[in-house]
Amino acid sequence: MAEAARIAPTLAGPEWVLGLQQTAGRGRRGRAWTDPQGNFAATLILQPDEPPAQVALRSFVAALALFDAFVTVTGQANGLSLKWPNDVLLNGGKVAGILLESLGNTTVQYLAIGIGVNLAQSPPATDLEDGALQPVSLMSSSGILVTPEEFLTALATAYAVYEQQFTTYGFAPIREKWLARAAKLGQVIRARTGTSDMTGTFETVDEGGNLVLSTAKGRVAIPAADVFF
Structure with missing residues (x-):
């Protein structure tokens, strides 16, 4: 996210930044995000042309892309679900999170969509809030080991599809697809x-x-x- 903010003014179009090692990972509301070796940390930088409230809905776009990326690398959707507002769950545990940061007030000059995925390891659960979901990793839950580069290919491909849907048709189809994958809907x-x-x-x-x-x-x-x- 820090690198995205640094290079955003120089970019002519969308760009992904993949960090193979993070020393200052962060989540929502400034919380620490632990990033053990072999896990995934990437940020997509966009220059959106919509009001801020519409731009913020890309957290749902990113969630759908993450869901599809997991299906691509594992070959199955069993155990996957989406937790409002920005998490992906695997067998009930948190396997991925999304963080949106933007620059601009009445208009958004750029949007950074940060995504962290526990591919190889799950961080320790010692600092969790009371009631928070336990972290899990793709490797521990499925036995499948995927490199960050392989996961980025699947994620970027899926995101491009949903971004096109979002900019063409708006939030309605994204919302419908997200709700179909929502954790605890009706509970x-x-x-x-x-x-x-x-x-x-x-x-x-x-x-x-x-x-x-x-x-x-x-x-x-x-x-x-x-x-x-």
Whole structure:
């Protein structure tokens, strides 16, 4: 992500940056992201031409591309699911995460989509928040070892397809595909924001990408939160 920010002003078009070793990995809200040897860390840099709210929906585009990349390298979709807002699960554990960062206010000058995948190893679970999902690796869960370069080829290919769909048809088809792969849809989950903690039935993701819960106090649309099962 730091390299993406450095080179973004010099780029004429989209570009992937693959980091074979990270010394300052980070996740959402500044959390540390541990990156053991053999795992995947890459960032896609884009120059989108949409309002910021539309640009932010590319987290769902990236999630679908990740799902397809796992299917490509393993040959199966069993055990894979997508966790709102930005994680990929394998057999119930977190195998990948997505982080979006942008430059610009009323317009987005560039968008960096950072993606981390536990290919070879899962980081230690000692620093997890209470209730957070355990990390897993592709190798430990499937017995399949994939190099970062091989995974990038599958991911970049899948992302290009979904990016074309998104820019041509908008969020609706992306949203439909994402919901078809969503973890815990129709089940009771917990969403923690900076100011509140809500429990309710995961009803849907709306047209703005918000998590929609059916709670005891009614239907609530949540733009950003940490979700616990």
